[in-house]
Amino acid sequence: MMNKAGTDIQIAICGSAGDGTIASGDIMKRAAALMGFNVIAFDVYPPEIRGFGKCISRIRISSQQAYSLKQESDILVSLNDMHAIPHVGEVRDFGAVIYDDHLVSRVAEGGHISAHINPAQIPYGFSIRQISEQATNSARSRNIVILGYVAGLFNLPGEHFRKVIKSKFATKAQAVVDDNTKAFDAGLRAGRAVFKLDDVEVREPAEDANGAEVVMMTGNGAVVRGFMEAGIQSYFGYPITPATSIMERLAVEMPPVGGKFLQTEDEISAIAAAIGAGYTGSRAATATSGPGLALMAEMLGLGVMAEVPVVVVVSQRGGPSTGLPTKTEQSDLNLAVFGGSGDAQRIVLAPTNVEGCYRCAAMAFDIAETYQVPVILLIDLYLSNRYETVVPSSENAFAPKPRVPLKLVKGKPYERFALTENHISPRALPGEEGLMHTITGLEHNELGRPNDAIHMTMTIKRHEKLKNAINYEGLNVSKRFGDTGRVNVGILGWGSTFGEILEAMYEAQAEGISCSAMKVVMLSPLPVDALRAFFNDCDQILVPELNYEGQFANLVSGALGRPVTRLNRAIGTPMVVDEILAEVRRLYIQGPDTQDGARATGAGS
Amino acid sequence: MSTPIHNVIIGSGSAGFGAARTLRKSDDKCRITMITMDSLPFYHRYDLPQVFRGKQDWRDLLDVPPAYYDEMDIKLRRCSRVVDVEGAAQKITLAHQEAVGYDRLLVCAGGRGYIPENLTSYAGLMHGFGSFEAAMRVYRDLPAGGTAIMIGGDMVGIDLALTLLDTGYKVTLITNGQTFWPHEISQEEQARLLEVLAAKGVTIFKDSRPVGVSRDNAQHAASCVTLEDGTEVFGDVVMSFCGLASSVEFMLGADVDIERGLLVNPELRTSNETIWAAGDVCQIWHDQEKAYRFYHGWKNVRVMGELASRNMQGAHEIFDVDIEDTIGIGPDGQLRSTFWTH
Amino acid sequence: MNEHVKPVYLEEKLEEIRADGHQEYRSKSLPTWCPGCGYFSMAEGLTFALKRLGIEYKDVVTVSGIGCASRFPFFVNTYGFHTLHGRVLPVATGIKIGNEDLTVVAVGGDGDAFAIGGGHIPHAARRNVNLTYLVFDNGIYGLTKGQASPTSAVGFKTSSTPYENGDVPLNPLMMLLSYGASWVGQAYAGHQHHLADMITEAMAHRGFSFLRVLSPCVTFDKTNNTYANLNMAARGLPEDHDSSDLMAAMAEAAQADHPALGVYYKEDRPTLDEVMAATNRRAAGTDPA
Ligand SMILES: Cc1cc2nc3c(=O)[nH]c(=O)nc-3n(C[C@H](O)[C@H](O)[C@H](O)COP(=O)(O)OP(=O)(O)OC[C@H]3O[C@@H](n4cnc5c(N)ncnc54)[C@H](O)[C@@H]3O)c2cc1C
Ligand SMILES: Cc1ncc(C[n+]2csc(CCOP(=O)(O)OP(=O)(O)O)c2C)c(N)n1
Numbered sequence A: 001m002m003n004k005a006g007t008d009i010q011i012a013i014c015g016s017a018g019d020g021t022i023a024s025g026d027i028m029k030r031a032a033a034l035m036g037f038n039v040i041a042f043d044v045y046p047p048e049i050r051g052f053g054k055c056i057s058r059i060r061i062s063s064q065q066a067y068s069l070k071q072e073s074d075i076l077v078s079l080n081d082m083h084a085i086p087h088v089g090e091v092r093d094f095g096a097v098i099y100d101d102h103l104v105s106r107v108a109e110g111g112h113i114s115a116h117i118n119p120a121q122i123p124y125g126f127s128i129r130q131i132s133e134q135a136t137n138s139a140r141s142r143n144i145v146i147l148g149y150v151a152g153l154f155n156l157p158g159e160h161f162r163k164v165i166k167s168k169f170a171t172k173a174q175a176v177v178d179d180n181t182k183a184f185d186a187g188l189r190a191g192r193a194v195f196k197l198d199d200v201e202v203r204e205p206a207e208d209a210n211g212a213e214v215v216m217m218t219g220n221g222a223v224v225r226g227f228m229e230a231g232i233q234s235y236f237g238y239p240i241t242p243a244t245s246i247m248e249r250l251a252v253e254m255p256p257v258g259g260k261f262l263q264t265e266d267e268i269s270a271i272a273a274a275i276g277a278g279y280t281g282s283r284a285a286t287a288t289s290g291p292g293l294a295l296m297a298e299m300l301g302l303g304v305m306a307e308v309p310v311v312v313v314v315s316q317r318g319g320p321s322t323g324l325p326t327k328t329e330q331s332d333l334n335l336a337v338f339g340g341s342g343d344a345q346r347i348v349l350a351p352t353n354v355e356g357c358y359r360c361a362a363m364a365f366d367i368a369e370t371y372q373v374p375v376i377l378l379i380d381l382y383l384s385n386r387y388e389t390v391v392p393s394s395e396n397a398f399a400p401k402p403r404v405p406l407k408l409v410k411g412k413p414y415e416r417f418a419l420t421e422n423h424i425s426p427r428a429l430p431g432e433e434g435l436m437h438t439i440t441g442l443e444h445n446e447l448g449r450p451n452d453a454i455h456m457t458m459t460i461k462r463h464e465k466l467k468n469a470i471n472y473e474g475l476n477v478s479k480r481f482g483d484t485g486r487v488n489v490g491i492l493g494w495g496s497t498f499g500e501i502l503e504a505m506y507e508a509q510a511e512g513i514s515c516s517a518m519k520v521v522m523l524s525p526l527p528v529d530a531l532r533a534f535f536n537d538c539d540q541i542l543v544p545e546l547n548y549e550g551q552f553a554n555l556v557s558g559a560l561g562r563p564v565t566r567l568n569r570a571i572g573t574p575m576v577v578d579e580i581l582a583e584v585r586r587l588y589i590q591g592p593d594t595q596d597g598a599r600a601t602g603a604g605s
Numbered sequence B: 001m002s003t004p005i006h007n008v009i010i011g012s013g014s015a016g017f018g019a020a021r022t023l024r025k026s027d028d029k030c031r032i033t034m035i036t037m038d039s040l041p042f043y044h045r046y047d048l049p050q051v052f053r054g055k056q057d058w059r060d061l062l063d064v065p066p067a068y069y070d071e072m073d074i075k076l077r078r079c080s081r082v083v084d085v086e087g088a089a090q091k092i093t094l095a096h097q098e099a100v101g102y103d104r105l106l107v108c109a110g111g112r113g114y115i116p117e118n119l120t121s122y123a124g125l126m127h128g129f130g131s132f133e134a135a136m137r138v139y140r141d142l143p144a145g146g147t148a149i150m151i152g153g154d155m156v157g158i159d160l161a162l163t164l165l166d167t168g169y170k171v172t173l174i175t176n177g178q179t180f181w182p183h184e185i186s187q188e189e190q191a192r193l194l195e196v197l198a199a200k201g202v203t204i205f206k207d208s209r210p211v212g213v214s215r216d217n218a219q220h221a222a223s224c225v226t227l228e229d230g231t232e233v234f235g236d237v238v239m240s241f242c243g244l245a246s247s248v249e250f251m252l253g254a255d256v257d258i259e260r261g262l263l264v265n266p267e268l269r270t271s272n273e274t275i276w277a278a279g280d281v282c283q284i285w286h287d288q289e290k291a292y293r294f295y296h297g298w299k300n301v302r303v304m305g306e307l308a309s310r311n312m313q314g315a316h317e318i319f320d321v322d323i324e325d326t327i328g329i330g331p332d333g334q335l336r337s338t339f340w341t342h
Numbered sequence C: 001m002n003e004h005v006k007p008v009y010l011e012e013k014l015e016e017i018r019a020d021g022h023q024e025y026r027s028k029s030l031p032t033w034c035p036g037c038g039y040f041s042m043a044e045g046l047t048f049a050l051k052r053l054g055i056e057y058k059d060v061v062t063v064s065g066i067g068c069a070s071r072f073p074f075f076v077n078t079y080g081f082h083t084l085h086g087r088v089l090p091v092a093t094g095i096k097i098g099n100e101d102l103t104v105v106a107v108g109g110d111g112d113a114f115a116i117g118g119g120h121i122p123h124a125a126r127r128n129v130n131l132t133y134l135v136f137d138n139g140i141y142g143l144t145k146g147q148a149s150p151t152s153a154v155g156f157k158t159s160s161t162p163y164e165n166g167d168v169p170l171n172p173l174m175m176l177l178s179y180g181a182s183w184v185g186q187a188y189a190g191h192q193h194h195l196a197d198m199i200t201e202a203m204a205h206r207g208f209s210f211l212r213v214l215s216p217c218v219t220f221d222k223t224n225n226t227y228a229n230l231n232m233a234a235r236g237l238p239e240d241h242d243s244s245d246l247m248a249a250m251a252e253a254a255q256a257d258h259p260a261l262g263v264y265y266k267e268d269r270p271t272l273d274e275v276m277a278a279t280n281r282r283a284a285g286t287d288p289a
């Protein structure tokens, strides 16, 4: 639960594509991070790039670690009333609505945002455009003027903003930095002159004890950072929302350090080439979304069969088919865990926050190499695009370990797929002396020769070796939060939804409901022992997830043979904390008896 | 089904709020829009000195909670300044360029604190007291035990002065003959009442004309008022309390008669069929005096708002309230006004 | 021929192969192709080429798709990757990017190449990936037992075209020429020595070399690409053919009914490795330019 004495505010900046909304939000969150706050932020873009679609940047700034965005914003800034009007309702009572009160053209009744502000919200109109034009001779710096205003109104230190503005526009002409700084300062003066009527308070951030480097990044940015720290050597990608920015960022970062980056002709080639590179010992990865993963399914099977390490990031969006490219969803779990032909278990990691994206991405190569298997990093649009402050590892923790050369046993042929105690076979890399062998997608014997008779033995080997991954050092494949011991309600979650689950769990606790939440980061193989222990401790289990079919609920309840209550939402937006909370309350009041694996109210109705 | 009648009220003071509430009580179908420059929902202006008695959270000053407006289906448009009313087109233009149409309009725009003409160029160095924000600025800028300089000394100021004295501040009053507005009382009476104030600790500069206001002066006081005779009066804040001037400038295109205020008949209707006015903004025809008269004070004003709203709905009530205009000293030694009380 | 035939592993046969001096290039598995299949020529041809070029077998990766032809990696003593139907080129590209010191030979049949894998060819070609792509074109699907392929002739009766194939076949050479392959040649399984030379030359080329090998499927094609027919049709490229002249190469390639053997076209231009290295230097700011 948020410390009430600390800072916990959420700002929403809403404008039209071209207003600089996202850039404005970006500066806001970076400045807040510089001030030492925890930041979680999520931008919403229009599906089409051109035109006047709606952009919203939501930024939650807190002194304590927060887990998701808040349902209600404390501050809404409108750069475009048409788009912002529908969002006035998300501002809490006694929160602030900031807007331009000098429109350039006439509007009909209701066309101005002030018409929609409810009596408990505080309107702050000021002449955003005029101030921008006076400061920079252009209305284009409105997005910076509002930052100054916010800083002035809420008494935030201006120097952090100026610093971020300077670094953000560092690649542009000095005049750009100067103009934006002028715009900021003009906004700041306007904001300082206003009498503050809202009750939104920004207090000093909590003192950071270890003074570690704190970096602001998106889930996708964190994946990139993790990859780079792990020394990624080759990347193959095909653009697809919401994974594209991983590829674009790696295209910038890999070449200067000698990484091999290639945009392939499709997702099949992307994964094929990554598997080819992985086969040679190169740390190779690709990233895609559901439709791309569907195309990759056959190749993933080859990776499993031929035991080739490769890392695949999958950022889910609404589906099926082309679906909802700019909306979030958690409906590719089945495809990630089971997709493809045959018994083809692979490792699937689903981090729950940006920090997790960073850590999982950084460890993914070593996991793939250790277990000689494709590793899927399953995230979603919400996690890909939301910003959080992350404390990166200070030492060079994720670089590849030096390779121990294999020993050839005289007189014995090299067995690439030797049956061993831990089911992991010694892997030779092409180019190594005397260890020539052929790997194949056909079922094969220890030597790699096609062989049908050994199918059962080899299937067991390929599954058993992965069980070790549950204990992979440094990776929490599952974790329980909240009350320990016996509880009334246990909330089980995965992926980005876990932030909302945690918030709901803490609120339920505050209401006196005994409850816990458990996140499952490794979806394949499932940490069944930990899950069973959790099930044994909870009278009832609730599984909220952003899909219609309850894919995770099916997975868990199938693996354990135990019923769960589902809360399924396919709404394109993150899970609503209050809906989880309502379910928890309902289960708590109703007690365990009537719970019969029945679907919760929302599911499927 | 026809569209519901749109009643628009300009102003959310005692007159405007009273009118809106009365309108809704008698008609649950019509649209009611209350347009105001204020940033807060309705509160009693006479409560503003309360900020010196611990009410620094505006929510403590509200007459009704914010949710009331939604419950009553009254659309409250705050921070919205009317810049133009087109009587013929029945259209209002707001400063931010939004147009709002109306079927019936009630103007309750009140008045603004008046600053003597020779001092208008010093307005930036003076504090206002007409709104919660203004009152809070005075509260912030006045150090504990500090001195407030008041120019004039209308009832708004006197009210504040008494509160300030009560709460440990000092008050310096520079009078100019207009003291105790809106009470119309003789010079002798004024002198007698000023003595009461002096006895309470108010420093008084009688009948002195201030000619300038400055900051950063020799005495390092926050503010200084220079009088005609060269005397320098030092203090922390300077305020003008010289009565209120009606806010009518936006009504120039409304096709209504204006003198100092909006001229209305005893039914509070202006010369325009669809426009009424109530409160400090209007001057009401007085049949005996054969003249248009102001009726200040919140009691008068609220009655006007309620009456006007009934007349907007077809009633023909006459405003004939005539509270006696007296101010004197009560048995307890306190100033007592017949209508300026709450 | 079916997918489940157990590889043959005969010690005596191995001794025999060792005796002929090619032993280091041949694996312990003997080819499982039908006796008489044109594909036997590739095992011989490749081992010859590797020997001639002095490439160490540990540095070679043979990559294939799925099909009879794609069984090839099992039969040579190099590193091998038998991948998926149609995906030999992207995997081979990844291998080359993963370790550019490796010599990569991609192998596949005509279905693997031009049907399911058709989308990858232009990209490997235009990028000039430094590898050799050997397509053994028998105009039929061998492994799946005799269905029509993209290079099957019009009028050809197969199990999937029982009333005769009506689709006009692709012209692989014209495709590759127009895709920007920097080395395009044609050989014939029936002309062993010429084939070995052509493989050698293709592998010696710096960049993407494409060699089409006309190869009879003796089991499922008794009428079209038979040794008899191909022996008759195959001709050499004209003496004066200029292999740097793309238009001349196109004109020769257009004569599909009289397939000419030889090097149609070759061009020296930066390979993918080199292009990437240049990009990386630019990115690092160490580009001398
Ligand atoms: C500080 C103060 C203290 C007072 N104390 C007392 C007291 O103790 N006892 C007493 O009897 N009387 C007192 N009065 C006087 C009395 O309250 C007034 O007569 C009364 O407030 C007038 O009410 P009203 O509704 O007419 O106007 P106001 O209360 O002045 O309200 C005017 C409204 O109109 C709005 N408005 C004005 N112009 C525009 C425009 N162009 N566009 C949109 N909106 C506009 C304003 O925002 C405001 O909401 C005091 C007045 C003040 C200012
Ligand atoms: C995705 C997929 N589809 C179909 C097949 C079945 N299949 C295997 S080989 C083959 C065609 C082989 O023909 P070709 O590529 O010409 O090679 P050949 O056998 O003639 O050498 C097909 C359709 C497969 N293995 N994978």
Ligand code: SF4
Residues within 6 Å of the ligand: C001, C032, C033, C034, C036, C037, C038, C039, C068, C069, C138, C142, C143, C216, C217, C218, C219, C220
């Ligand atoms: S291509 Fe034809 S002849 Fe050759 S192995 Fe396959 S089926 Fe047999």
